[in-house]
Amino acid sequence: MAKILIADDSETLRVQLRNDLENAKHEVLAAEDGLVAIKKLQENSDIQLCILDVNMPEASGLEVLEKMREENLCPKALVFMLTTDSSPTLKEKGKSLGVKAWITKPYQKESLLNVIEKLVV
């Protein structure tokens, strides 16, 4: 079981992801935009995995990640990007900031849970 932060501006995506992760016995915190995600990270230093959308209001997923690095928030947490955007430039930026997995939406539950099992748990 892992403590996981999910950040996505789509309520439906958050509900799907929360259901899938909680059914696999993970603990889930959810944020509807980048600023709320940063606040959750500041308040929960024991988060083990962040699953971040790229295109979000207030702050993008990559901006959240930059903030994590600047403020050393949850330094041991792994970061996965979950996004429709698969451009090589963005992936390179994510990689340079320490992203461990780039997941293209719509995600497949089994594949996502397998990766979490392999890398986080």
Next chain:
Amino acid sequence: MTKGQFEESLESALMKSSLSRIKTFCRQEDFHLNKSPDVSKDHAQKPNLVLILISGQDVHITLKVFFDAKKCPSLTEQTHGQSDQEDEQSHRSVDVVKELSNLIAGHIKMLLDQAGINCEISLPISMRGYDEIFFKDDINLGLKKNQWEIYRESEKLTFVSVVRNSLDNDIELEYVEESSTIELF
């Protein structure tokens, strides 16, 4: 591939992507595509509109989705369950269509990237009321417009794409159905 063939490939990709994404995202297989809907009579019955832009230097696509958020329960039933409250149902349906338009736009952006055409996508915008205030036909000269419908039983979503293409070169656009990849670093 000529400019006309490129635009036809793009239209085809938009239709295929909209069908595959709605099936996957809504976790419902029984959605269908109608490539030539007669939508002239029922526009007034679709008071909701979601709009997203896919924009680059040479290609600009506006994708619009018209629907009635109160009459599309299958969009949300697998994720949220059924709601008795009309407002809640409506809010959730709009959220699904916004994310759906984001999924389609992201897929098309990827196909354009692979063809060497760089684009960015906007956040989806939702609004109420059927009104072609954007890109009215009479000021739409040179733009390629297409419309199609995704339906499940009596529920219908009408998609409209408006494409501005100023590419000079012949470009191949290949449709690749690449949903859900996980790349590990």
